[in-house]
Amino acid sequence: MQKRLAFLVAAVSASFIGHAQANELTGTLKKIKDSGSITVGHRESSIPFSYLDDAQKPIGYAMDLCWKVVDAVKKELKLPNLAVKLNPVTSQTRIPLITNGTVDIECGSTTNSKERQKQVAFGVSTYVTSVRMLTKADSGVKTLDDLNGKAVVTTTGTTSDRYIKQNEKGHNIDVKNVYGKDHAESFLMVESGRAVAFVMDDVLLAGLIANSKSPKDFMIAGPALSVEPYGIMIRKDDPQFKKLVDDTLIGLMKSGEVEKIYNKWFTQPIPPKNINLNLPMSPQLKEAIKNPNDNGV
Amino acid sequence: MSQYQWDWLVIFENVTDTDEFYYQWLISGLGWTLLIALSAWVIALILGTIIGTARTLPNKFVAGIATAYVELFRNIPLIVQLFMWFFVLPEMVPTNIGNWMKQDMPHPGIITSIIGLGLFTAARVAEQIRTGILALPRGQKNAGLALGLTLAQTYRHVLLPMAFRVVIPPLTSEFMSIFKNSAVAYSITATELFFQMKQITGDYKPANQIEVVTIVGLIYILVAFSANRIMTFIERRVQVPGYISGGK
Numbered sequence: 001m002q003k004r005l006a007f008l009v010a011a012v013s014a015s016f017i018g019h020a021q022a023n024e025l026t027g028t029l030k031k032i033k034d035s036g037s038i039t040v041g042h043r044e045s046s047i048p049f050s051y052l053d054d055a056q057k058p059i060g061y062a063m064d065l066c067w068k069v070v071d072a073v074k075k076e077l078k079l080p081n082l083a084v085k086l087n088p089v090t091s092q093t094r095i096p097l098i099t100n101g102t103v104d105i106e107c108g109s110t111t112n113s114k115e116r117q118k119q120v121a122f123g124v125s126t127y128v129t130s131v132r133m134l135t136k137a138d139s140g141v142k143t144l145d146d147l148n149g150k151a152v153v154t155t156t157g158t159t160s161d162r163y164i165k166q167n168e169k170g171h172n173i174d175v176k177n178v179y180g181k182d183h184a185e186s187f188l189m190v191e192s193g194r195a196v197a198f199v200m201d202d203v204l205l206a207g208l209i210a211n212s213k214s215p216k217d218f219m220i221a222g223p224a225l226s227v228e229p230y231g232i233m234i235r236k237d238d239p240q241f242k243k244l245v246d247d248t249l250i251g252l253m254k255s256g257e258v259e260k261i262y263n264k265w266f267t268q269p270i271p272p273k274n275i276n277l278n279l280p281m282s283p284q285l286k287e288a289i290k291n292p293n294d295n296g297v
Numbered sequence: 298m299s300q301y302q303w304d305w306l307v308i309f310e311n312v313t314d315t316d317e318f319y320y321q322w323l324i325s326g327l328g329w330t331l332l333i334a335l336s337a338w339v340i341a342l343i344l345g346t347i348i349g350t351a352r353t354l355p356n357k358f359v360a361g362i363a364t365a366y367v368e369l370f371r372n373i374p375l376i377v378q379l380f381m382w383f384f385v386l387p388e389m390v391p392t393n394i395g396n397w398m399k400q401d402m403p404h405p406g407i408i409t410s411i412i413g414l415g416l417f418t419a420a421r422v423a424e425q426i427r428t429g430i431l432a433l434p435r436g437q438k439n440a441g442l443a444l445g446l447t448l449a450q451t452y453r454h455v456l457l458p459m460a461f462r463v464v465i466p467p468l469t470s471e472f473m474s475i476f477k478n479s480a481v482a483y484s485i486t487a488t489e490l491f492f493q494m495k496q497i498t499g500d501y502k503p504a505n506q507i508e509v510v511t512i513v514g515l516i517y518i519l520v521a522f523s524a525n526r527i528m529t530f531i532e533r534r535v536q537v538p539g540y541i542s543g544g545k
Contacts, residue, residue: 151400153486156483156492156495156496156499157495157496157499157500157501158499158500159313159314159499159500159501162314162315165315166314178406178486179486179488179492179496180486181483181484181495188384189486192384192387192388193396193399193400194399194400194405
């Protein structure tokens, strides 16, 4: 067995050395070149990052960025007619589909975490989500201290309540934690006055406000209780493809184009219902664009 | 995907980023489940007996109201009833009462669940009590009245004691159901057992969610089965020798 293995290694490295050139393709780029196609993983309802429009075509902020990467791949491989396959993924399937080779690049709303970096790699962060508070515009809630003695709602099965619990300790405040069974019900708790604030990812809160009967009655308030970077997900240990993805994204960041794409999805009306999320860039995202990085949390 | 690695000890692990353990959440949830179900059962039994009895009374008006109650509460899904008590009622009462219900009432989710589940189950208990009374031979009522008892005394001393014995088996099912139905209380913020399962298997997830769901299922089985045993015990203790129920 060992001898055969040694022979195999020798044969493989011999062939490798024989062909080794500066532009030798490896990893995902080689796979794309060999198969003549790239498979893009997308979400179905992750608004406004990656979701299906009326024609069942994936659109969104992350999709726009991914199309730029696909263009760069076409240019790099000199394959203007490269076939692009679209493959829907969910939060449960996205990592296995990347690692088993079904999907080459995942464009959604995936948190770049250290835990996930053991299995996959991420391009430089393209969005930074922060956990904040949704409250009525006239509630007067500005900081965590204003929540003392009040009911604060989070959605069952999310971890936002732990940020409140963690922050309670330092601030000497006492909050009543209540739980909605889904985001819509948590929002209803604030709307009907059962809770003074709803703690959740800012982009989800912005979507709920935009979809409500009168968006001007609500606002997103308070400091960021937790910050998580989102990134485009690719396979691990694939330096060529990783460099291409990063170079493309950093290029967009340096040229200011990423800001235009951001505004298209976050501060202007978007399909399918032409709602406007009204979510300007956070200081954390501005920082991530100024100093592109792929640090996980 | 690789083979699933079972780990039944997962509930003894720390909840990520806290100093609590998953099993503590389950125990706390079980406590609320028992409190909600047992309190609701008290309401259901008392109110159900009154309404079920009322449906058999000669007074058409009283019987009609009781029938209307049963039809109303039996024909609306429980989750809708709880939603209405929790979210709709406070908007329909005067503002200061509504605000009290929303902001100052202690444990609003738990109390609303107890009342909502109790009123829902009362309609079902009422039907069983009614059929229990109707199942008795008509001669029993007539005999009671002929002995000079008033109608109320006839019900109290003759009809209801026998009717209860007759309906213990269906009441047992109802008693077991109330524990399982109490899981719906999670939808109006009660932090009972099913809520804790949802909470644990959401973003807090330990690596092994299937075990948590299975363990919660086993706890429900244990609770419902205990309820069954308690009712069987009562059935044996109160049996009238030679009569329909428990006569083995």
